[in-house]
Amino acid sequence: MKRDHQEISGSGSKPAESSSIKGKLWEEDPDAGGMDDELLAVLGYKVRSSDMADVAQKLEMLEKVMGTAQEDGISQLGDTVHFNPSDLSGWVQNLLIEFNGPTTTPDPNFNDDSEYDLRAIPGVAAYPPVKSDPGLENTRKRAKTESSSSSSSTTNRPVVLIDSQETGVRLVHTLMACAEAVQQDNLKLADALVKHIGLLASSQTGAMRKVATYFAEALARRIYRIFPPDSLDPSYNDKLEMHFYETCPYLKFAHFTANQAILEAFSMANRVHVIDFGLKQGMQWPALMQALALRPGGPPAFRLTGIGPPQPDNTDALQQVGWKLAQLAERIGIEFEFRGFVANSLADLEPEMLDIRRPEIEVVAVNAVFELHPLLARPGGIEKVVSSIKAMKPKIVTVVEQEANHNGPVFLDRFTEALHYYSTLFDSLEGSGVAPASQDLAMSELYLGRQICNVVACEGMDRVERHEPLTQWRTRMETAGFSPVHLGSNAYKQASMLLALFASGDGYRVEENNGCLMLGWHTRPLIATSAWRLAGTESGSELTQELS
Amino acid sequence: MVQNHHCEGHETVGENKGKRPKFFINDHVDILIEILKRLDGRSLCVAASVCHLWCTIARNDSLWENLCFRHVSPPPSSVRSVVLALGGYKRLYTGYVRPVRSRLGRMRKASWARDEVQLSLSLFCVDYYERLGGSNSSRRLVGESSPLSLMFLCKPVNV
Numbered sequence: 001m002k003r004d005h006q007e008i009s010g011s012g013s014k015p016a017e018s019s020s021i022k023g024k025l026w027e028e029d030p031d032a033g034g035m036d037d038e039l040l041a042v043l044g045y046k047v048r049s050s051d052m053a054d055v056a057q058k059l060e061m062l063e064k065v066m067g068t069a070q071e072d073g074i075s076q077l078g079d080t081v082h083f084n085p086s087d088l089s090g091w092v093q094n095l096l097i098e099f100n101g102p103t104t105t106p107d108p109n110f111n112d113d114s115e116y117d118l119r120a121i122p123g124v125a126a127y128p129p130v131k132s133d134p135g136l137e138n139t140r141k142r143a144k145t146e147s148s149s150s151s152s153s154t155t156n157r158p159v160v161l162i163d164s165q166e167t168g169v170r171l172v173h174t175l176m177a178c179a180e181a182v183q184q185d186n187l188k189l190a191d192a193l194v195k196h197i198g199l200l201a202s203s204q205t206g207a208m209r210k211v212a213t214y215f216a217e218a219l220a221r222r223i224y225r226i227f228p229p230d231s232l233d234p235s236y237n238d239k240l241e242m243h244f245y246e247t248c249p250y251l252k253f254a255h256f257t258a259n260q261a262i263l264e265a266f267s268m269a270n271r272v273h274v275i276d277f278g279l280k281q282g283m284q285w286p287a288l289m290q291a292l293a294l295r296p297g298g299p300p301a302f303r304l305t306g307i308g309p310p311q312p313d314n315t316d317a318l319q320q321v322g323w324k325l326a327q328l329a330e331r332i333g334i335e336f337e338f339r340g341f342v343a344n345s346l347a348d349l350e351p352e353m354l355d356i357r358r359p360e361i362e363v364v365a366v367n368a369v370f371e372l373h374p375l376l377a378r379p380g381g382i383e384k385v386v387s388s389i390k391a392m393k394p395k396i397v398t399v400v401e402q403e404a405n406h407n408g409p410v411f412l413d414r415f416t417e418a419l420h421y422y423s424t425l426f427d428s429l430e431g432s433g434v435a436p437a438s439q440d441l442a443m444s445e446l447y448l449g450r451q452i453c454n455v456v457a458c459e460g461m462d463r464v465e466r467h468e469p470l471t472q473w474r475t476r477m478e479t480a481g482f483s484p485v486h487l488g489s490n491a492y493k494q495a496s497m498l499l500a501l502f503a504s505g506d507g508y509r510v511e512e513n514n515g516c517l518m519l520g521w522h523t524r525p526l527i528a529t530s531a532w533r534l535a536g537t538e539s540g541s542e543l544t545q546e547l548s
Numbered sequence: 549m550v551q552n553h554h555c556e557g558h559e560t561v562g563e564n565k566g567k568r569p570k571f572f573i574n575d576h577v578d579i580l581i582e583i584l585k586r587l588d589g590r591s592l593c594v595a596a597s598v599c600h601l602w603c604t605i606a607r608n609d610s611l612w613e614n615l616c617f618r619h620v621s622p623p624p625s626s627v628r629s630v631v632l633a634l635g636g637y638k639r640l641y642t643g644y645v646r647p648v649r650s651r652l653g654r655m656r657k658a659s660w661a662r663d664e665v666q667l668s669l670s671l672f673c674v675d676y677y678e679r680l681g682g683s684n685s686s687r688r689l690v691g692e693s694s695p696l697s698l699m700f701l702c703k704p705v706n707v
Contacts, residue, residue: 283674
């Protein structure tokens with residue numbers, strides 16, 4: 001939509017007087033090809049067309065929303081306030097003063113702080129117009145006459161088509177700017193930016209849009225201190241996790257690789273005991289039981305201890321799962337015993353409760369799939385649990401964790417990491433071509449969205465999604481007295497085959513990393529499976545290749 | 549004029565009316581079984597729709613067992629009881645072995661044939677477990693197809 005130029009009469013529209021602002025514009029955009037908008041240059045404005053385009057697009061949307069007819073650029077409203085349109089920062093500052101009321105200090109310091117903040121972001125990231133846009137947004141939300149008049153003074157700017165990729169880049173940068181503002185406790189700026197993110201996100205599609213929306217919501221919660229209700233309903237989370245299990249291979253990968261390690265550790269045993277730190281729906285165990293049933297030499301007696309959180313409605317979810325597994329065991333001919341333990345936190349467990357039998361009689365395996373990282377929220381939690389594990393004298397401990405560093409001390413670092421991690425995850429969900437029940441996809445995304453909210457918005461004991469990368473878990477386990485067990489080629493084969501079954505099997509990658517297996521999307525590893533034994537004991541598990 | 553694959557009861561229209569063919573396959577069920585044993589999955593399903601006798605034979609699980617383990621060395625005998633308990637070879641083949649084989653076709657190595665069957669068996673077991681109890685209300689089983697957690701096996705693949 002081209003707009004006709006209007007002759008701008010002298011009022012208030014002197015050519016760029018705010019050379020200081022311009023100077024900053026120039027500095028910040030060294031790569032954007034220093035082209036002034038030619039049409040505006042004719043009128044004496046030295047403004048970059050890319051910046052103007054952004055502003056102009058927003059204004060157009062504003063006008064549509066407000067229903068003001070501005071086609072011919074004639075303002076219908078008598079009340080005109082003239083600002084110097086080339087001085088965007090100053091103009092927006094004035095708007096902000098008007099519309100944010102007395103709470104905003106109308107001093108130029110605000111201006112400078114914001115600019116400083118944005119410029120602190122490396123690269124081509126920071127544009128003053130980004131800051132100005134929230135001002136525009138505030139105006140459109142309040143629909144005051146002044147806003148339309150100010151927009152009228154800018155309607156004569158030509159509109160340049162916005163490239164959505166460019167918007168995508170700006171979206172990321174705005175997210176980062178907002179996080180940085182939160183980091184520096186500049187909540188006013190953060191608030192303005194968060195609103196802007198919503199707008200930018202709506203111009204995107206697909207994974208980027210969803211990720212941005214979740215992160216924006218989490219940031220908003222952090223800014224306004226509306227923390228999400230404690231994820232108290234475990235059955236709700238279980239249901240979401242089931243959908244996640246169905247739509248993508250991460251959990252299946254975790255189960256299959258852990259099972260393989262456990263199977264190999266159980267190779268010669270006649271009685272086996274698995275302690276599952278997070279039983280949930282028990283989806284991991286049917287496959288292990290089947291493999292045990294078909295073991296050459298016959299199945300061992302299989303005992304499962306499942307640990308889970310208390311249910312709000314006092315139903316015994318653990319027993320129900322145990323019952324189902326018992327039915328399966330009976331069908332396939334395995335001697336089976338089940339016990340459920342309800343615990344608020346794994347740190348509350350005492351090994352004596354679990355009725356561990358002597359290792360000569362019964363071989364123990366401990367399984368923790370995404371269950372260890374929440375313990376990092378409480379001081380001493382993880383140490384207690386690790387020492388409990390040692391007291392159980394397991395032959396093997398299988399640990400599956402997210403391969404990400406979401407537990408650093410600096411909020412901004414965590415935010416950046418999480419943004420990359422969850423963007424990749426959402427990409428993989430998108431790319432998996434899950435056409436069926438889009439409800440499944442939506443639920444999986446909600447499952448991930450809750451994690452995002454926890455990483456970004458919560459602090460202290462509430463922040464339980466404290467993911468740490470494999471290297472840190474390795475150090476932790478080794479200092480606690482465990483040594484690694486290599487997962488072996490069977491696990492690798494199973495994992496590769498499993499992934500190849502998925503429609504977008506090409507995108508997923510299995511990597512071996514010092515005996516641990518990592519599943520990732522393209523080049524980014526996302527989850528890691530590792531296996532451990534007590535240092536000083538024999539492993540005896542490397543020999544068995546015939547088992548499966 | 550030997551009508552090997554036509555239903556019995558229809559005389560040949562044309563010259564040799566009234567003359568029964570000398571060899572009619574449905575009289576020799578053992579040979580029929582031997583032939584059907586060597587068919588691939590799709591043909592076996594087609595054969596099942598020929599006539600009642602063929603249908604009965606094709607439903608026999610041992611034919612499907614052959615299909616499942618065709619390219620691998622014979623499995624230990626314990627496998628049979630497990631598979632039968634979990635739903636039978638036909639279900640195993642149509643739900644799991646066939647999709648797994650076709651999907652993995654491009655990365656097939658001969659040595660992985662056994663692992664393919666193993667993987668199919670594991671998934672088959674998960675299938676059975678999910679069909680127990682119906683805990684989640686969102687479960688819907690469409691005929692013979694697998695429950696939702698294994699739906700990825702039923703999706704069409706753009707090869």
